[in-house]
Amino acid sequence: MNKKTVEQSKIFTSSTCTREQTAVKRTIKVGNVIFGRKRPVLIAGPCAVESAEQIDIIAAALSKMPVDMLRGGIFKPRTSPYDFQGLGFEGLAYIHAAAKKYQIPFVTEVMEVAHLEKVAQYCDMIQIGSRNMYNYPLLKAVGKLQKPVLLKRAFSATIKEWTLAAEYIMTNGNDQIVLCERGIRSFDTCTRNTLDITAVPIMQMNTGLPVVVDPSHATGLSHLIEPVSRAAVAVGADGLMIEVHHDPTNALSDGEQSVKLSDFSRMIDNIYRCFP
Ligand code: PEP
Ligand code: MN
Numbered sequence: 001m002n003k004k005t006v007e008q009s010k011i012f013t014s015s016t017c018t019r020e021q022t023a024v025k026r027t028i029k030v031g032n033v034i035f036g037r038k039r040p041v042l043i044a045g046p047c048a049v050e051s052a053e054q055i056d057i058i059a060a061a062l063s064k065m066p067v068d069m070l071r072g073g074i075f076k077p078r079t080s081p082y083d084f085q086g087l088g089f090e091g092l093a094y095i096h097a098a099a100k101k102y103q104i105p106f107v108t109e110v111m112e113v114a115h116l117e118k119v120a121q122y123c124d125m126i127q128i129g130s131r132n133m134y135n136y137p138l139l140k141a142v143g144k145l146q147k148p149v150l151l152k153r154a155f156s157a158t159i160k161e162w163t164l165a166a167e168y169i170m171t172n173g174n175d176q177i178v179l180c181e182r183g184i185r186s187f188d189t190c191t192r193n194t195l196d197i198t199a200v201p202i203m204q205m206n207t208g209l210p211v212v213v214d215p216s217h218a219t220g221l222s223h224l225i226e227p228v229s230r231a232a233v234a235v236g237a238d239g240l241m242i243e244v245h246h247d248p249t250n251a252l253s254d255g256e257q258s259v260k261l262s263d264f265s266r267m268i269d270n271i272y273r274c275f276p
Contacts, residue, residue, distance in 0.1 A: 011170055012163050012207045023208030028178050030125050030148045031105040033068045035178050035210035039275045040232075041239035042268065043107060043212070045071035047254035048084060049091035055098045057246050061261050063102035065268055069125070070099050070106040071241060076253055077111055077131045084252040089118065096122045107150055113141045120147045130154050130182055130217070133165045143172025150241075152180040152214070155193055159202055166207060179203050179211045180241060183218030192220025192257070195228060200235050212239030216257045222248065225259050229271045240271070 012023065027036035035041050044062055049055050049072040059070055074091030076084060087094070092108070099106040105124035110116050111132055120126060125148040132138055133154035142149050149169055153162045166177050181200055183193025195218035203211045213232035215225045229240050245251045245258040259267060 009160075009164055009167055011167050022205045025204065026208045026210070028148055028176055028210055030069065030107075033105055035212070035238050037238075039272075040237055041068045041210075041212065042066065042272075043069040043071050043239060043241040044244050044264070045106070046073075046245050046251065047216075047243045047258060048073045048076050048086055048252055049095045049108075050084075050087070050252050052094040052097065054246070055091075055094050056101070058244065058261060059095075059098035059102045059104060061246070061264075062244070063104055065265050066272070067104070067268075068239075070095070070102075070104045071108070071127075071243075072106065073109050073253075074119075075109060075111045075115065077109070077129055078253065092119060092122055099124075110138070110142075111135075113137055116141050116145065120145050124148070125150055125178075128152060128165075133157055133162065136168060139165055139168035140172050143169040143174045145174055146176075147174070148176040148178065149174060150178050150180055150212070152182050153184070153196075153199065155183065155185045157184070159199060159206070162199075162203070163206060166209065177209050178239070179207070179209050180214055181211060181218070181237075182214035182241075191218070191224065193218050195219065195231075197231060197235050200232065200237050204236065204238075210238035212241055213237045214241040216241070216243040216254065216259075220254075220257045222257055222259050225257070226267050226270055229267075233271060233274075 072095045076086035107125035109127040127150045130152045186194035215228040243258045246261040248255040248258040
């Protein structure tokens with residue numbers, strides 16, 4: 001790639017953030033859910049689909065709350081190979097059944113090009129996770145699908161790298177992209193990552209795309225989800241993605257950052273207080 005391409009991305013304004021270059025805000029539709037409107041879209045669900053029963057319990061409870069979309073990982077990118085890796089296509093069947101039963105669209109992560117087509121047949125939105133933001137074959141392949149994509153920021157990515165990752169998807173034909181800020185790695189180890197709240201308006205201004213915030217992976221701690229979500233809403237985020245579990249202590253992944261289902265309804269009220 002030559003110098004000019006790196007400095008001046010072709011579609012977006014890339015790493016600059018000037019008043020003159022503010023992009024026109026876009027909306028992205030996932031079923032009946034619209035990202036980019038006034039009220040931030042709420043995506044919630046477990047880190048991982050663990051069983052048919054687990055996802056049914058969670059989806060049933062969420063369907064009674066003002067939750068717009070269900071989340072749940074079936075292919076889990078775990079740091080340790082000894083940790084639960086997800087149920088794979090068995091999990092896809094479980095989350096698809098729950099989403100259908102409770103009539104809620106769902107998003108799930110894909111890590112391999114080979115899995116893309118099958119997952120896209122069943123899900124409403126494909127998630128590209130933090131670790132795969134740099135997986136260019138995968139970005140090109142989702143670009144060839146007509147399916148909304150949730151593109152998470154790599155925990156080491158600059159604004160420019162994240163922007164160009166979105167351009168990989170766009171230049172291959174898919175402009176249905178929602179961005180997700182999920183925290184970046186910093187010197188501090190008190191929280192799992194450091195939420196870059198500034199990235200929200202910068203990416204909105206540079207790309208015009210909706211930007212959602214994932215306070216769960218940003219903080220790693222369930223007691224920080226509510227205040228950090230309120231900060232995300234205050235800065236103008238187009239959505240939130242929050243991990244919830246009916247039994248966080250026994251969750252197979254990310255229990256420490258998962259909000260207890262029984263606490264979630266009250267938490268939503270507190271976060272969304274300023275929206276009618
Ligand atoms: C996830 O949302 O399931 C996930 C693994 O998050 P991240 O890719 O941001 O680490
Ligand atoms: Mn998780």
